[in-house]
Amino acid sequence: MNRDAAAALGVNPYGQRTDGLVALAAARALFSQEASDAHAAAGKTPPPGFVDPRPTAKVAGRVMLLRDNGKLLWLLLRDASGDLQIAISQKDVDETSFKFAKTTDLADIVVAEGRLMKTKTGEITIWCTSVGPGVKSLVTPPAKHEGLQDIEIKYRQRYTDMWASPETTAVFKLRSAIVSRMRRELDGQGYMEVETPMMQVLAGGAAARPFITKMNALDMQLYMRIAPELYLKRLLVGGLPRVYEINRNFRNEGLDKQHNPEFTMLEAYVAFGDCRTVMELTETLIRASALVVDPAGQPLPFGELSIDYNQPFRRVAYGDLFEKALGFSMRDTAKVRAECEKRHIKTKSPAGVPVADVLLINELFEEFAEKSVDPAVPTFITDYPAAISPLVRPKADDPFLADRADLFIGGMEIAPHYTELNDPDVQAQKFREQLAAADEGKQAEEQTYRNFDADFIQALKVGMPPAGGMGLGIDRLVMLLTNQRTIRDVVLFPLMRPI
Numbered sequence: 001m002n003r004d005a006a007a008a009l010g011v012n013p014y015g016q017r018t019d020g021l022v023a024l025a026a027a028r029a030l031f032s033q034e035a036s037d038a039h040a041a042a043g044k045t046p047p048p049g050f051v052d053p054r055p056t057a058k059v060a061g062r063v064m065l066l067r068d069n070g071k072l073l074w075l076l077l078r079d080a081s082g083d084l085q086i087a088i089s090q091k092d093v094d095e096t097s098f099k100f101a102k103t104t105d106l107a108d109i110v111v112a113e114g115r116l117m118k119t120k121t122g123e124i125t126i127w128c129t130s131v132g133p134g135v136k137s138l139v140t141p142p143a144k145h146e147g148l149q150d151i152e153i154k155y156r157q158r159y160t161d162m163w164a165s166p167e168t169t170a171v172f173k174l175r176s177a178i179v180s181r182m183r184r185e186l187d188g189q190g191y192m193e194v195e196t197p198m199m200q201v202l203a204g205g206a207a208a209r210p211f212i213t214k215m216n217a218l219d220m221q222l223y224m225r226i227a228p229e230l231y232l233k234r235l236l237v238g239g240l241p242r243v244y245e246i247n248r249n250f251r252n253e254g255l256d257k258q259h260n261p262e263f264t265m266l267e268a269y270v271a272f273g274d275c276r277t278v279m280e281l282t283e284t285l286i287r288a289s290a291l292v293v294d295p296a297g298q299p300l301p302f303g304e305l306s307i308d309y310n311q312p313f314r315r316v317a318y319g320d321l322f323e324k325a326l327g328f329s330m331r332d333t334a335k336v337r338a339e340c341e342k343r344h345i346k347t348k349s350p351a352g353v354p355v356a357d358v359l360l361i362n363e364l365f366e367e368f369a370e371k372s373v374d375p376a377v378p379t380f381i382t383d384y385p386a387a388i389s390p391l392v393r394p395k396a397d398d399p400f401l402a403d404r405a406d407l408f409i410g411g412m413e414i415a416p417h418y419t420e421l422n423d424p425d426v427q428a429q430k431f432r433e434q435l436a437a438a439d440e441g442k443q444a445e446e447q448t449y450r451n452f453d454a455d456f457i458q459a460l461k462v463g464m465p466p467a468g469g470m471g472l473g474i475d476r477l478v479m480l481l482t483n484q485r486t487i488r489d490v491v492l493f494p495l496m497r498p499i
Contacts, residue, residue, distance in 0.1 A: 003136055005103040006100060006103060006133060006136070009096055009099055009100055009103075010096070011096070011100050011132065011133055012133060013133050013135070013136040014133070014135050014136065015109070015111070015132075015133050015134045015135050018058070018060065018111050018134075020058045021058055021059060021060050021111070022057050022058065022059060023059075023079055023080070023081035024059055024061055024077060024078070024079045024081050024082050024083065024084040025081035025082045025084075026057075026081065027057035027059050027084055027116065027126065028082070028084050028116075028124050030055040030057055030116050031055070031116040031117075031118065031124045032053070032054065032055060032116070033118075034053075035053040035054045035055065036054060036116075036117060036118055038053050039052055039053060039054050039117075052115065054115040054116055054117060055115065055116050056113065056114060056115050056116070056129075057113070057114070057116060057126060058111070058112070058113040059077065059079075059084065059086075059111070059112055059113075059126065060077075060079065060109060060110070060111045060112075060134045061077025061078050061079045061083075061084065061109065061110070061112075061134075062077065062078050062079070062107060062108070062109050062137075062163050063075050063076070063077060063104060063105070063106050063107060063108050063109070063110060064076045064077065064078045064083065064106070064141075065106075066104065066105075066106055068102070071089065071090040071091070072087065072088070072089050072090070073087070073088040073101050073102070073104075074086075074087055074088075075087075075088070075101075075104070075110070075112075077110070077112070078163060078166070080162075080169055080173070082166070083166075084124070084125075084126065085119075085123050085124070085125040085126070086112045086114070086125060086126040086127075086128055086131070087114075087119075087125050087126070087127050087128060088101045088112075088128045088131050089127070089128070092114075092127065092128065092129060093128055093129060093130060093131060094130070097128075097130055097131045097132065100131065100132065100133065101131050105137070106137075106141045107137035107139065107140075107141035108133075108134070108135070108136055108137050109133075109134030109135045109137070110131055110132065110133060110134050111131070111132045111133065111134050112126055112128045112130070112131045112132075113126075113128065113129055113130045113131075114126045114127045114128040114129045114130070115127050115129070139160075141164065142160070142164045152496075154168075155488055155494050155496055156496055156499075158492055158493055168489075171478075171482045171484060171489065171490060172490075172492060174292065174293060174478070174481070174482050175474075175478045175482070175490060177292045178289045178292050178293075178474075178477070178478060178481065179246060179474065181288050181289055181291075181292050182246070182266060182285050182288070182289060183246070185284060185285055185288050186244050186268065186285075189242070189281070190241075190242050191242040191243060191244045191268060191270075192240055192242060192243050192244070193243075193244055193245065193246070194232070194235060194240075194243050194244070194245055195245065195247065196225075196228040196231035196232060196235075196245060196247075197225065197231060198224060198225050198247070198248065198250075199213065199215070199222040199223070199224060199225070200222065200223050200224075200225050201220075201222065201223075202223065202451050202453050203223040203226060203451075204226070204227075204229075204230050204453050204456070205225065205226050205227030205228065205229040205230050205231075206226045206227040206229070206251075207434075208226045208251040208252075208253060209251065209252045209253055210223040210224060210225075210226050210250065210251070210252055211223065211224040211250045211251075211252045211261070212224075212252075224250035225249055225250060226249060226250065226251055227249055227265070227267070227471065228245050228247065228249070228265075228267055229267060229391065229469065229471070230453060230456045232244075232245060232267055232269050232469070233269060233420065233456070233459070233464055233467070233469070234456070234459045235269075236269055236271050236464050236465060236467055237459045237460070237462050237463060237464045240271075241270070241271040241272075241465075242268070242269070242270045242271070243268070243269055244266060244267065244268035244269075245266070245267050246264065246265070246266045246474065247264070247265070248262050248263070248264055249262070249263055249264075249265050250262050251263075255495070257485065257486040257487060257488075258412055258476060258479075258487055259487065260475065260487050260488070260491055260494055260495060261495055262495070263473065263474075263475050263487070263491075264473075264474040264475055265471050265472065265473060265474060266285075266470075266471065266472040266474055267469065267470065267471045267472075268281065268469070268470055268472075269420070269467050269468070269469040269470075270467060270468050270469075271465040271466070271467050272465055272466055272467070273466075273467055273468030274403065274419040274466065274467075274468045275382075275403045275404060275405055275417050275418055275419040275468055276468070277468040278417045278418075278468040278469060278470035279313075279315075279380055279405055279407075279417050279470075281470065282407060282415050282417065282470055282472060283312075283313050285472065286309055286378070286414075286472075286477065287309050287310065289477065289481060290309035290310075290481055292481075293481045293482065297309075297310050300480075300481060300483070301483050302410045302479075302480050302483055303410075303483070303485060305375055305376045305410060306376060307376055307377075307378065307409065307410065307480065309378065311377075311378075313377075313378040313379065313380055313407070314374075314377050314378065314379040314380065315379070315380045315382055315405070316373075316379060316380070316381060316382070317381075317382050317383045318330075318365065318369075318381055318382065318383050318384050318385070318401075319331075319383060319401075321365070321369040321370070321372060321373070321381065322361070322364070322365050322369045324369070324372070325365075325368045325369035325372050326339060326364060326368060326369065330361045330364075330365070330385070331400070333357045336357060336360050336361055336364065337357075337360060339364060340360050340363065340364065343364075343367075345360065345363055345364070345367075347360060356387070358385050358387035358388055359388070361385060362385070362388050370408070371411075373408050375408075375409070375410050375411040376410075378407065378408075378409045379407070379408050379409070380405040380406070380407050380408075380417070381405060381406050381407075381408060382404070382405040383395065383401045383402070383403075383404070383405075384401065384402050384404045384406070385400065385401065385402065386399060386400060386401055386402040388402075389402035389404050389418070390421075390430040390431070390433070390434055391418065391420065391421055391427075391430075392404045392418040392419065392420070392421055393418075393419045393420060393421045393422070393423075402418075403418070403419035404416065404417065404418050404419070405417045409480055410479075410480050412473075412476050412479075412480070413473075413476075414472065414473055414476055414477060414480075415470055415471060415472040415473065416470065416471055417468070417469070417470045418468065418469045418470070419466070419467075419468055420464070420466070420467040420468065420469050422460055422463075422464040422465070422466060422467065423460070424457050424458075424460035424461045427456075427457060427460055428452075428457050431452050431453065431457070432452070435451075435452060475487050475490050475491060478490040
């Protein structure tokens with residue numbers, strides 16, 4: 001659609017308010033073979049008083065294909081619901097509409113109205129009685145058969161990717177439906193959705209480097225939240241028995257196929273529950289989410305894997321996996337250190353301070369034992385060492401272990417689950433141990449932004465009921481359920497380095 005040509009016709013190439021529009025898929029569904037047959041039976045000269053029974057629809061869509069046969073134009077339109085063909089005949093629209101239609105280009109958005117019919121080739125089509133501008137596109141569209149192939153443009157110009165590649169839009173529609181299904185499930189179980197601060201005075205709730213910002217009005221440094229955990233627990237203290245939040249977290253760390261600096265998490269807490277309570281909740285949520293993608297409940301593909309979400313999730317202890325993978329108990333610290341030295345894993349800091357035993361245990365676990373979990377079987381790894389789980393209650397019968405379980409699917413960690421620590425004295429001591437930075441590596445760096453959260457300890461002193469808590473990575477779950485291999489394909493606007 002040439003802007004000057006449109007102006008010469010008295011047409012605004014940037015459109016106007018249009019009421020009564022229906023989605024292209026809804027318009028297609030209006031087609032009636034019975035009505036079409038009745039119209040055909042009436043012939044080219046229908047009897048007096050005959051009313052055309054074919055339904056009408058008014059639609060708007062982007063032009064994906066255009067075929068000009070002189071006095072008849074065929075356009076394939078696309079919107080978020082799908083594609084639909086329209087036909088514009090010179091004899092069936094007014095002169096201005098037809099002249100405008102002749103100026104239309106690929107990627108323009110047009111508004112059309114007419115009756116639903118079927119062509120000789122069986123294509124459902126709107127036979128237009130009017131056509132007008134939606135908006136003029138000033139860019140050359142991607143190749144019509146290939147969609148958007150340039151990965152850089154795909155992520156930088158998601159707005160182009162979405163209309164050029166219907167599969168992209170389909171993923172994000174599924175993502176929205178999955179989150180909505182989770183909300184319905186949580187609401188139905190009596191959980192209350194809440195919102196907690198995204199800018200926080202202290203960087204707390206998880207061990208990660210935060211983004212730092214400043215509030216000018218109070219001349220105060222703030223941190224973008226790493227996790228909402230400590231605020232949600234405060235709500236349990238305040239008397240809310242079941243709470244959840246679905247919102248953005250921010251971690252100033254690496255970028256890869258599983259990590260984006262801002263990401264979406266579901267966190268939920270239930271008073272008088274425990275780790276197993278929230279493990280059951282997570283199974284329910286994931287199973288319900290899988291049914292959004294395939295209501296028949298069949299196994300879903302993830303790359304070369306086929307994952308059955310309807311089977312009970314496997315549960316296996318951290319220590320059992322460690323021993324099976326490495327051949328000795330994780331509690332044999334002499335063998336742990338010897339194994340680390342054998343595998344060239346540093347056992348001392350640059351200053352010569354010994355790295356804590358539990359950090360070495362976890363280094364070996366993550367490198368060798370964790371990877372032994374079958375990625376096609378949803379698996380809870382339970383009973384982590386208490387020393388690497390500072391917000392988790394130790395197991396009553398074995399304080400060396402924490403009452404914690406992490407869910408792994410498709411080779412990714414999807415969700416941690418805790419029996420929450422609610423003893424203020426023990427929690428205070430664990431905070432101090434974090435701040436002590438026994439080694440001079442990552443923990444020492446974290447001292448620059450970590451502080452003792454005295455208000456959270458005060459909240460525990462007021463009294464937080466025994467509780468179970470969980471955090472579910474929405475982005476990674478959507479990756480799994482929609483068979484996307486990188487987080488950038490399930491985040492509408494992933495962070496990109498500026499050009």
